[in-house]
Amino acid sequence: MPDPSGAAAFAPLTRIAIVGIGLIGSSIAQGLRANGFAGHIAICDREGRALETAQAMSLGDSYGSSAAKAVAGADMVVLCIPVGAMVAAARAIAPTLKEGAIVTDTGSVKASVLESLTTHLPPHARIVPGHPIAGSERSGPDAGWATLFQNRWTVLTPPEGVDDEAIDIVQRFWEGLGANVELMDVKRHDLVLAITSHLPHLIAYNIVRTAADMEEVTEAEVIKFSAGGFRDFTRIAASDPTMWRDVFLTNRDAVLETLGRFSEDLAMLQRNIRWREGEELFDIFERTRAIRMGIIDAGQDTAAPNFGRPESTDEDKSA
């Protein structure tokens, strides 16, 4: 449960370095301030434009393009960068990392990140990889907001040997931002997320591509009649391409495993349609409703129709 006492959650920390100030890094910075963190927030990013935006938004206390400088003296480093950039970041911060600093991250794949960090960080670093299951299709610091993690889950995958105090500090950090925290083995995380996040993104990217490539149907028609269901998929398929390329490359085996199952099931549905097996179709379509109800009951999605899109109300806000 979120820690109601705000600032106390961040008590042991006096300087936090956020490496990478995109949607996630920005939401952490905003969440820290909103929840009473009074220490120093050091922000770094390789892109000048992101840094300028972060500075204009007053997201932190210092800004720069050097990760090595940002992490110097920090009690905690949060790597908010694509999974494929972890090795380079670990190498960059290794020389200046404070003795016993906690290094965590927000990457969507955990086995790969853990390996990158343990290989390239000095042994004194206390590594507690993490993954907040929250986000949006937008990218960049101006896409973030302070309550992004509120009532969402953050998974921590601490390796064997890391001390309990470090795990506790990272857990309280996320609870301070409003998240619920669950500890998990890296392998299990990567399999569970393959089905609840990675495969859905792959499928969404794929259907949007298929629609765009249909030579008998114009792109204008696809757009015009997208409210029939297609538009839902385009949101996810508008997610950051670099981040998602890295997810599929680094969680390759679990994604291929879940994709294989998806394709098998789809082949069976295809056969049901070809052979006009209406009862089989009905039974499958009937079963899937229960999961939606479970998600709404668990507070992981809105109960409002159409996700509560502005148009879905009696007041017409869509104009």
Added chain:
Amino acid sequence: MPDPSGAAAFAPLTRIAIVGIGLIGSSIAQGLRANGFAGHIAICDREGRALETAQAMSLGDSYGSSAAKAVAGADMVVLCIPVGAMVAAARAIAPTLKEGAIVTDTGSVKASVLESLTTHLPPHARIVPGHPIAGSERSGPDAGWATLFQNRWTVLTPPEGVDDEAIDIVQRFWEGLGANVELMDVKRHDLVLAITSHLPHLIAYNIVRTAADMEEVTEAEVIKFSAGGFRDFTRIAASDPTMWRDVFLTNRDAVLETLGRFSEDLAMLQRNIRWREGEELFDIFERTRAIRMGIIDAGQDTAAPNFGRPESTDEDKSA
């Protein structure tokens, strides 16, 4: 463009029969009243509970379980029922249909509906099949709302030989409800909607089923971590099973065609992942963003992140 003059849009009509009072029928009834229709709305449904709800909501002027009685004397009949129920409905209303009455519908597949209606209705009926591209995952009369069709497209697929006046009346009817209207050939409609609506629903049903069936991942985990993308698919997969079974059975060929393309594309993505072809993945993920922008620019989805879900704002409304 929507007709701003409200009631004038419905001027030639004095009695409208709505056969089937679910989400769509209810939204039509509410929209008619909200936009100034002053004539008689006759509502019928096979299910007593739907009728009771409709009556409690004062959606119409008369209520009953007999379609034959409801359509007697009606200038326009709107069949708001699953595509697979069209033959039975056409047979039921044929004997009492007023000379020259306009018969339209809201089914998601048009070739099949056109055939059902032309085969089973008397020759004097003026048949103008229609399909409003709007809805939600909810079912039943209490799920409807008056502005559901506002700024959405309704496709009409009038057969050759139907008089222009009838087409014009149906077009003005939908414009009066706030919709944009497009005329299309039945075959083209069925192909375009296969990719923008039917395939997305099939894919959504399938991924939810695959996730539910994964023995290594519990349903509780799927629900807990659904905010990673999965939850988006569960909305569509909560749609009415009867309606969607009928769609796949009656638009079989176009669905199989688009599904074949989707599966080919997915196999290629699978190969890209297996062979670690990052550049190919990036290029595909980069392309798909443009379609999202097109949909937002065309007013067919909200620009707000996460569909404007209540949680996606600085005020925390998710609790």
